[in-house]
Amino acid sequence: MFTTRPELAGTFGMVASTHWLASSSGMAVLERGGNAFDAAAAAAFTLHVCEPHMNGPGGEVPAIFATAADPTPRVLCGQGVAPGAATPARFRELGLDLVPGTGLLAATVPGAVGAWLTLLRDHGSMPLRDVLGYAIGYAEHGHPVAPAVVDVITVVEQLFRTHWPTSADLWLPVPAAGGLIRNPALAATYRRLVDEAEAAGGDRERQLDAAITAWYEGFVAEAIDAFCRTAVVDESGRPNSGLLTGADLAAWRPGYEPTVSQDVFGWQVHKVAAWSQGPVLLQQLAMLEALGEHPGAASADEIHRVVEVAKLAFADRDAHFGDGADLTALLDPAYLAERARLVTDEAGAAGRNGLGRLPRYVLDGAEPVAAAGLGIGEPTLAVSPQGTTRGDTCHLDVADRWGNVISATPSGGWLQSSPTIPELGFCLGTRAQMFWLEDGLSATLAPGKRPRTTLSPSFATRDGVQLSFGTPGGDQQDQWQLVFFLNHAVHGMDLQAAIDSPTWHTSSFASSFYPRQTGTQLLLEARAADAADELRRRGHHVEIVDSWSLGRMSAISRDTETGLLRAAANPRGMQGYAVGR
Incomplete structure (x- = not known):
């Protein structure tokens, strides 16, 4: 392609x-x-x-890295308390x-x-x-x-x-x-x-x-x-x-800690623990694998299925994730297979968590109004014609000739x-x-505690291949990364094709950024607009956005046997670049 x-x-x-x-x-x-x-x-x-x-x-x-001396991925925590x-x-x-x-x-x-x-x-x-x-x-x-x-x-x-x-x-x-x-x-x-x-x-x-x-x-x-x-x-x-x-x-x-990982689609995917939103990628992938044969790339069937598992995973994020939260039950294959059975042919509601307790602020459906003109509380890249703000940040991937690889998401x-x-x-x-100010939640504010961030670098391994990838994008990071990973790992696209392929995301969960609203939209790049009518028929609130507007992915892979390195970066935003030789 x-x-x-x-x-x-x-x-x-x-x-x-x-x-x-x-x-x-x-x-x-x-x-x-x-x-x-x-x-x-x-x-x-x-x-x-x-x-x-x-x-x-x-x-x-946060960063995930592997060294030439020790290929086991580890997390570098640069998230202050x-x-x-x-x-x-x-x-x-x-x-x-x-x-x-x-x-x-x-x-x-x-x-x-x-x-x-x-x-x-x-x-x-x-x-x-x-x-x-x-x-x-x-x-x-x-x-x-x-x-x-x-x-x-x-x-x-x-x-x-x-x-x-x-x-x-x-x-x-x-x-x-x-x-x-x-x-x-x-x-x-x-x-x-x-x-x-x-x-x-x-x-x-x-x-x-x-x-x-x-x-x-x-x-x-x-x-x-x-x-x-x-x-x-x-x-x-x-x-x-x-x-x-x-x-x-x-x-x-700063400190080092183990990754959280899951075996899915023939890969072992590594993420940062529950002080980031990273494990939602693992949940989504496991639910998609439990649903059986995966639909074609950027088809209405794939978009629907991906959006529905995202809603379920992000509801669990909002109910359970936080510094020190135990993810054992949330990542249990039996639990995720049970969650996957909630996916039907119709669009489901937001906020259907399986474990934990959603904040009252989310359950009450609060409609706060931010004070106008007093700053921007997230790194907003742009505002769509529909008024949807898109959070953004930075990402980088590096690999050298000795076998060191790192994925990092500075923000x-x-x-x-x-x-x-x-x-x-x-x-x-x-x-x-x-943080939430409500007592008793995993993400409740406390001295010396890390906030549950959106920052989410990724690292994956399979049969002698190391894959470092990530994107800016606030709450959308682990949706855009999911589409990229499916394109590469399931649909067989090379890194650049997997990045360039049309993407999408849902806003049907509580935003991590002030004023913490819950959305309803499915935003879809115009290059995948052929699927829009079918998605609307299934109950999705589809908004078509610019053909090249969602995400700023980058990725690097390394073949551990041959030393062959591959890299790709996003044309969206006209800033990202990959270099190498």
């Missing part, structure tokens, strides 16, 4: 990400002798600069039923930088100066700003001028798409991080430990603590100071969601908006 670009193939190394400058930076590291972890970190720090509306140093990152002062009672004292999606109240400990520094210390090979040099250069000397960044700054321009002057100082006047944009404060932050690391001596590991300390106990933590004591307007409509403190940062460090610290800390050149994240 025709594809928008070739599936890349080679043996030296591959980098695929959501921005061409990040992919090129990662590839440059591989060319200089760095490994996949050096390259991934360089690409990630470049994404902080080039996609500041999608991620930043104040955000977070809720502050020690963050309790449901504290928010109720403020008259809030939800954690606001913008401002300082929703900040968790920023985990992304610590995670990349930890990965570099434990598995990388290059000095920090060499890895950070690309991001420093783009921040200091400028990079061509993407149209999507300009669109986001335009939307929040008045907020910056009226309420967030530190953001206005950095991002205004609104830049012209394609023109050079700079962030000298961020460049200075990264330069100081390198200087403090190198002041610790010549040992590479000692330098990276010093950089971690500088971030979580030194000048970065001090600036964050001081800034959080100020009050800024957020989506509550009132000024609120933050709960995050320097002590919260000092008490947290948070979006320029439109929290005001800029002027000394540092970045803002904090707002991931705490994904």
Whole structure:
């Protein structure tokens, strides 16, 4: 079939990400002798600069990786926790039923930088100066700003001028798409991080430990603590100071943990645990396998079946997922086969969970209204003609010639969601908006707890093949990844064809982002519109969207016997790129 670009193939190394400058930076590291972890970190720090509306140093990152020495996939947790002062009672004292999606109240400990520094210390090979040099250069000397960044700054321009002057100082006047944009404060932050690391001596590991300390106990933590004591307007409509403190940062460090996995369609698929939404992909795949022979690609039968299992899996997510939740029962094949029997020829309702308890906020069908003009609480890529917002973030995949592979989904610290800390050149994240303030739920807010995020990198193995893949997209990540995986694993498409093929998703579950609405739509790319009439006949609320609008997938595969690497990236959004040789 025709594809928008070739599936890349080679043996030296591959980098695929959501921005061409990040992919090129990662590839440059591989060319200089760095490994996949050096390259991934360089690409990630470049994404902080080039996609500041999608991620930043104040955000977070989960990753799944395998090393040449140990091919067993592992999780790197760069998801920070809720502050020690963050309790449901504290928010109720403020008259809030939800954690606001913008401002300082929703900040968790920023985990992304610590995670990349930890990965570099434990598995990388290059000095920090060499890895950070690309991001420093783009921040200091400028990079061509993407149209999507300009669109986001335009939307929040008045907020910056009226309420967030530190953001206005950095991002205004609104830049012209394609023109050079700079962030000298961020460049200075990264330069100081390198200087403090190198002041610790010549040992590479000692330098990276010093950089971690500088971030979580030194000048970065001090600036964050001081800034959080100020009050800024957020989506509550009132000024609120933050709960995050320097002590919260000092008490947290990134960590490693096992993946959660499931054997489906001849593959073992690995995801992050229930502090992410990742296991919904495992549930969906197991239910689809239990339903027997799979329908043809992008047919009405396939779209219907995929959407129906998504509704069931996401209902379980909303009722059961959260930091520390036990997934044993939810991933039991017998349970999932029983859930699959709920799929009929007609569209089913949302909110049919099998285990756990749905939040009252969802069950009551609340219809909250966000305070207009007070920021954007998710990294919104665009608004469809139907008014549906599409969350977005970043993703990257890297593989090297030695057998190291990583899938990572950086996010948070979006320029439109929290005001800029002027000394540092970045803002904090707002991931705490994904907690519930109702007591007794798996995702109830508590000090030191990780929010149940939407971030969901993927890793799969089969017969000597490793597959690293993922996409931005908020709640949609594990629906778009599902379509990609079915295209590749079941329909036999190569990586690029599996990405290019038409896709879809449902909004029939509670959004993870403020104001947490439950949708009803089945959004379908126009290239699959032939299926729309049949889907409507079955009861789906179909909305046709642009032919190339859903998802920003990227993927890399590695043949462990031959060393052959393959890579692909998404044409949607006109930013993603895969490079390699």
